[in-house]
Amino acid sequence: MHNFLLDLALILLCTKAMGLLTKQFKMPQVVGALLAGVLLGPAMFNILETSEFISELSEIGVIVLMFSAGLETDIQGFKKCGFSALIIAILGVVVPFIGGMAVSYFFNGTLIPNDNPNLFMQNIFIGVILTATSVSITVETLKELGKLNERSSNAILGAAIIDDILGIIALTIVTSMADTSGASANIGIVLLKIVAFFILSLCVGYIFYRIFKSWTDHAEKDMRRFVIASFVFCLLLSFVAEEYFGVADITGAYLAGLVISQTNRTKYIASRFEHLSYIMLSPIFFASIGINAELPQMTPMIVLFSVIMVIVAVMSKMVGCGLGAKLFKYNNQECIQIGSGMVSRGEVALIVANKGAEVGLMPASFMGPIIIMVIATTIISPILLKVVFKDKKTENVAV
Amino acid sequence: MHNFLLDLALILLCTKAMGLLTKQFKMPQVVGALLAGVLLGPAMFNILETSEFISELSEIGVIVLMFSAGLETDIQGFKKCGFSALIIAILGVVVPFIGGMAVSYFFNGTLIPNDNPNLFMQNIFIGVILTATSVSITVETLKELGKLNERSSNAILGAAIIDDILGIIALTIVTSMADTSGASANIGIVLLKIVAFFILSLCVGYIFYRIFKSWTDHAEKDMRRFVIASFVFCLLLSFVAEEYFGVADITGAYLAGLVISQTNRTKYIASRFEHLSYIMLSPIFFASIGINAELPQMTPMIVLFSVIMVIVAVMSKMVGCGLGAKLFKYNNQECIQIGSGMVSRGEVALIVANKGAEVGLMPASFMGPIIIMVIATTIISPILLKVVFKDKKTENVAV
Numbered sequence: 001m002h003n004f005l006l007d008l009a010l011i012l013l014c015t016k017a018m019g020l021l022t023k024q025f026k027m028p029q030v031v032g033a034l035l036a037g038v039l040l041g042p043a044m045f046n047i048l049e050t051s052e053f054i055s056e057l058s059e060i061g062v063i064v065l066m067f068s069a070g071l072e073t074d075i076q077g078f079k080k081c082g083f084s085a086l087i088i089a090i091l092g093v094v095v096p097f098i099g100g101m102a103v104s105y106f107f108n109g110t111l112i113p114n115d116n117p118n119l120f121m122q123n124i125f126i127g128v129i130l131t132a133t134s135v136s137i138t139v140e141t142l143k144e145l146g147k148l149n150e151r152s153s154n155a156i157l158g159a160a161i162i163d164d165i166l167g168i169i170a171l172t173i174v175t176s177m178a179d180t181s182g183a184s185a186n187i188g189i190v191l192l193k194i195v196a197f198f199i200l201s202l203c204v205g206y207i208f209y210r211i212f213k214s215w216t217d218h219a220e221k222d223m224r225r226f227v228i229a230s231f232v233f234c235l236l237l238s239f240v241a242e243e244y245f246g247v248a249d250i251t252g253a254y255l256a257g258l259v260i261s262q263t264n265r266t267k268y269i270a271s272r273f274e275h276l277s278y279i280m281l282s283p284i285f286f287a288s289i290g291i292n293a294e295l296p297q298m299t300p301m302i303v304l305f306s307v308i309m310v311i312v313a314v315m316s317k318m319v320g321c322g323l324g325a326k327l328f329k330y331n332n333q334e335c336i337q338i339g340s341g342m343v344s345r346g347e348v349a350l351i352v353a354n355k356g357a358e359v360g361l362m363p364a365s366f367m368g369p370i371i372i373m374v375i376a377t378t379i380i381s382p383i384l385l386k387v388v389f390k391d392k393k394t395e396n397v398a399v
Numbered sequence: 400m401h402n403f404l405l406d407l408a409l410i411l412l413c414t415k416a417m418g419l420l421t422k423q424f425k426m427p428q429v430v431g432a433l434l435a436g437v438l439l440g441p442a443m444f445n446i447l448e449t450s451e452f453i454s455e456l457s458e459i460g461v462i463v464l465m466f467s468a469g470l471e472t473d474i475q476g477f478k479k480c481g482f483s484a485l486i487i488a489i490l491g492v493v494v495p496f497i498g499g500m501a502v503s504y505f506f507n508g509t510l511i512p513n514d515n516p517n518l519f520m521q522n523i524f525i526g527v528i529l530t531a532t533s534v535s536i537t538v539e540t541l542k543e544l545g546k547l548n549e550r551s552s553n554a555i556l557g558a559a560i561i562d563d564i565l566g567i568i569a570l571t572i573v574t575s576m577a578d579t580s581g582a583s584a585n586i587g588i589v590l591l592k593i594v595a596f597f598i599l600s601l602c603v604g605y606i607f608y609r610i611f612k613s614w615t616d617h618a619e620k621d622m623r624r625f626v627i628a629s630f631v632f633c634l635l636l637s638f639v640a641e642e643y644f645g646v647a648d649i650t651g652a653y654l655a656g657l658v659i660s661q662t663n664r665t666k667y668i669a670s671r672f673e674h675l676s677y678i679m680l681s682p683i684f685f686a687s688i689g690i691n692a693e694l695p696q697m698t699p700m701i702v703l704f705s706v707i708m709v710i711v712a713v714m715s716k717m718v719g720c721g722l723g724a725k726l727f728k729y730n731n732q733e734c735i736q737i738g739s740g741m742v743s744r745g746e747v748a749l750i751v752a753n754k755g756a757e758v759g760l761m762p763a764s765f766m767g768p769i770i771i772m773v774i775a776t777t778i779i780s781p782i783l784l785k786v787v788f789k790d791k792k793t794e795n796v797a798v
Contacts, residue, residue, distance in 0.1 A: 004455050005462070005641075005648065009634035016627045053455050056403050063404070224677055228415045231678060235408035242404075249404065275674040278623055279630060 004053045008284070011048070014040055015283040026382070028137050030347050031375050033283055037290020038371070050291050054284060059249070061285030062351055064277050066250040067234045070257020071270045073161060085158030088324035092159060092342050093131040093166045095320030099312040100130030104366075107305050114363050121177060125361040128170045129353050129370060130313055134346025134378070135160035141382040142341070147389050152334040155325060156341035163342070168254055171352055175248045178359040190246065197245035201237065201252070205259035208233055216265045223265065227272045230260050248355055286347070289354050293367045306369040310376040317342045337388045344381035345374045403452050407683070410447070413439055414682040425781070427536050429746050430774050432682055436689020437770070449690050453683060458648070460684030461750055463676050465649040466633045469656020470669045472560060484557030487723035491558060491741050492530040492565045494719030498711040499529030503765075506704050513762050520576060524760040527569045528752050528769060529712055533745025533777070534559035540781040541740070546788050551733040554724060555740035562741070567653055570751055574647045577758040589645065596644035600636065600651070604658040607632055615664045622664065626671045629659050647754055685746070688753050692766045705768040709775040716741045736787045743780035744773050 014036035019029030040048040048054075104126035109119045116122060138156060142148045176190045216226055234256035241252030260269060318339030325335040353370045356362040362370075413435035418428030439447040447453075503525035508518045515521060537555060541547045575589045615625055633655035640651030659668060717738030724734040752769045755761040761769075 005459070005634050005638040008459070009631050009638065012627050012634070013631045016624060016631075020624065053452060056452050057456075060404070060407070225415060225419065227678055228411050228682075232408050232412045232415075235404050235411070239404040239408065272674050272678060275671050276678050279626055279671060279675050283627075 004051065007048055007051065007054060008280075010040060011036070011054075011287045012280070012283055015287050027379055028346065030286060030350075031378060033286035034290045034350070034371060034375070037287035038293055039290070040287065041291030041293065043290075043293055048291055050288060054288050054291070057281065058285040058288035061277070061281035062250055062354065063234065063238050063253040064273055064281050065285065065347065065351065066253040067257040068270060068273050068277065069164065070254040070259075071261050071266055071273070073164065073258055073261055075258070075261065082158065084325070084328040085155055086162055087327060088155060088321050088338060089159040089162035089166060091324035092133070092163060092317055092321040093170070095323070096130035096313065096316035097127040097170070099127070099316035100309075101127035103305070103308055103312050107301070108363060108366075111301050112305060112363075112365060114365070116360070116363060118360075121174070122361055122363060125174055125356045126366065128167075128174050129349050129356070130316065130345075130373075131163070131170055132167050132345050132348035132352055133160050133163040133317070133342050134344050134348045135163075135341070137344045137346060137378060137382055138341045138385065141385045142389075145386065145389050150337075150389075152325075152330065152337040153341070155330070155334075155338050159321065159324075159338070159342065164348070167348065167352070168251055171355065172247055172251045174361065175355055175359050176246050178356075178361050193245045194247060197241055197247045197251075198255075200240075200245075201255045201259075204237070205255065209259050209262055212260070213263050216263055223268055226265050227269055230256075230269050231273075233260070250351065250355060285354075286350070289350055290371070292354075292357070293371055294364045298368075302365065302369060306372045309369050309373045310380075313345065313373050313377050314343050314380055333388065337385070340381065340384035340388050343377050343384060345377045349374050403450065406447055406450065406453060407679075409439060410435070410453075410686045411679070411682055414686050426778055427745065429685060429749075430777060432685035433689045433749070433770060433774070436686035437692055438689070439686065440690030440692065442689075442692055447690055449687060453687050453690070456680065457684040457687035460676070460680035460687075461649055461753065462633065462637050462652040463672055463680050464684065464746065464750065465652040466656040467669060467672050467676065468563065469653040469658075470660045470665055470672070472563065472657055472660055474657065474660065481557065483724070483727040484554055485561055486726060487554060487720050487737060488558040488561035488565060490723035491532070491562060491716055491720040492569070494722070495529040495712065495715035496526040496569070498526070498715035499708075500526035502704070502707055502711050506700070507762060507765075510700050511704060511762075511764060513764070515759070515762060517759075520573070521760055521762060524573050524755045525765065527566075527573050528748050528755070529715065529744070530562070530569055531566050531744050531747035531751055532559050532562040532716070532741050533743050533747045534740070536743045536745060536777060536781055537740045537784065540784045541788075544785065544788050549736075549788075551724075551729065551736040552740070554729070554733075554737050558720065558723075558737070558741065563747070566747065566751070567650055570754065571646055571650045573760065574754055574758050575645050577755075577760050592644045593646060596640055596646045596650075597654075599639075599644075600654045600658075603636070604654065608658050608661055611659070612662050615662055622667055625664050626668055629655075629668050630672075632659070649750065649754060684753075685749070688749055689770070691753075691756070692770055693763045697767075701764065701768060704765075705771045708768050708772045709779075712744065712772050712776050713742050713779055732787065736784070739780065739783035739787050742776050742783060744776045748773050 015033040018032035018036040018039070020032070022032035022035070023029055038044055042049065101123050104123040108114055108123055108126075109116075114122075135156065138160075139148070142150075142153050142156075147153055172194055173191070176194055177187065212226070212229065216223075219226070234253050237252035237256045238249035239252070241247040242249040260266060318336070320339075321342045322335040322339040325338045326332075330338065349370070353362055353367065357364070357367065414432040417431035417435040417438070419431070421431035421434070422428055437443055441448065500522050503522040507513055507522055507525075508515075513521075534556065537559075538547070541549075541552050541555075546552055571593055572590070575593055576586065611625070611628065615622075618625070633652050636651035636655040637648035638651070640646040641648040659665060717735070719738075720741045721734040721738040724737045729737065748769070752761055752766065756763070756766065
């Protein structure tokens, strides 16, 4: 009866222990949390099975993660980052998208058996997963290298913000289409629903923003009510998105975060949600991805697919972003730097993949390779950054 | 499918709205949260039903509440508060216990129909509920009156700490006996298990304490790991208590809190759990009590029972604690002050009642009267305090 207490204790213990371990190897703790899930789950030691409790808490976990991402989006910075960042971001989305789709097209249903009738949408979805960028590891690495204020670093940060928004749009469109599975007649309705949802969010968001702002402006203490109000807004927008518009709930959560990021209590609210997240919700989310991951028999074909996925993931971001940068007269070294900074997929790709698995857009056998791709790019990105920023560093070696 | 998001949003919205409303009337927000649950649940508008998700989250909620209570127990203060506080607390537990038991004995199964075979344990349990003290409202009121440093206030605080511990012991014994339902042969085993659990907790707690202390002593930042480690410890002790010793999980949580209260990161850890609690877990817990409350038809008998419960709840604390104080030469006014400060039952009685309902020690028809008793004592206590501390206040009216 009380097994959910034990489940929760095990998840927290293992994700933290593995997180600290991966941190020792200069890898982000997310990788550890993911591995903890794989270890606990049926794929390895089979200590934990997923339960309704875990899956529902993990859904709330990813909603809070996306809400926080929205909260922390710097819309002002977004306006400032300029045309070059926009083009870098767009090419950095388009090239990996095509790359991912092509790899999936090549393997899915042919070299890797799959009897899903809707291979086309699945292939598109794999493309969408590869468009994601997780810039947090890049920022940490650049900080460590003392290069956060270089021209190329600014381009990375700007492009990453835009990338997030493009990613959310792509995710929204693809997951919304999951239901209609190829019936092209409905695509118009799906797009209409998406547009309707964005318009609704804009209106409701604006009204909420005005009320919330005038409410918070006069309050100096007792701010808990604002945290609760934000959370309720986030949950309702997520619910309405999924229930009435067929839009992914995390899209609603992200938009709710964007709205609240415009008020003047963002920092306080963001810190409270960070606590909620790290103490309970985000370990459950990342572990549950690992728990749900059916590690497929590592047939030579799956191994090959994983390897190619990693290569395409790395190369497509470098080529796409680098090309975008080249168009704006960045020199070759800077182009490579910018490309390297965008390689890491991190938690973003996982969130997207998890959503896809829920709506049937992710072949179960692909979850293993996707996890491998995420871990690999997350490890490769900081290594690449250290290499490509090295030349200049020899100049001020005296430090 | 996504209804749990809506449920959560509704619970958070209503508990906060009702909490702010009750606060307007100078009542604690807990009362509002409780009423919100009653309103949402089948007893009133039937908007929400309890689900596994809500009931499991609410269990984690009460575990975190009891863990926090343990964390905030001032064991040093406990040692200092002396013999008089101990006697006040003991009499303040014994008299309400007898009173509650007597009232229940008088009504349960006779005037109020009840076909449970185990009326005796139920009557004892109602006694246990009445022993609880929630001192937080008293502290707030005394602060407001500027009387927190009076001699009688110190006695209240000391006795309240001891009261919590006595309450946990009583709860542990009674709930442990719930399974054996009168088979007196097993009472020895039950008591043995309780003792074994306390010894185990002491040993494990000491080991954890030594490790945790030496671990935290050298850390200045990155303290998240300590929060997680504490939470895991709390969950495991709760789980082991219930699963292997038949002891209430909240007893385990409270003991875990006591252990960690002895380390030097208590404040930091307590603040993090407070965030976790108020943003999500404690609203769910209090609302779920309300949702589960089957408001019985308000037959004249139930109304009578409720009224008598309230009177006995108030009088028994005042008589018990007042008598204890009298033995230690407090003057009459101080005795009344001390008694008044202990009247409020607040969340503690709810936690106890909820636990009893889980293990079948609470007749469903009694939940309504218990909620009424809790709300009434919680409202009456501050009013009484203002009256009985008034006389002296006229002296420094110039302020």
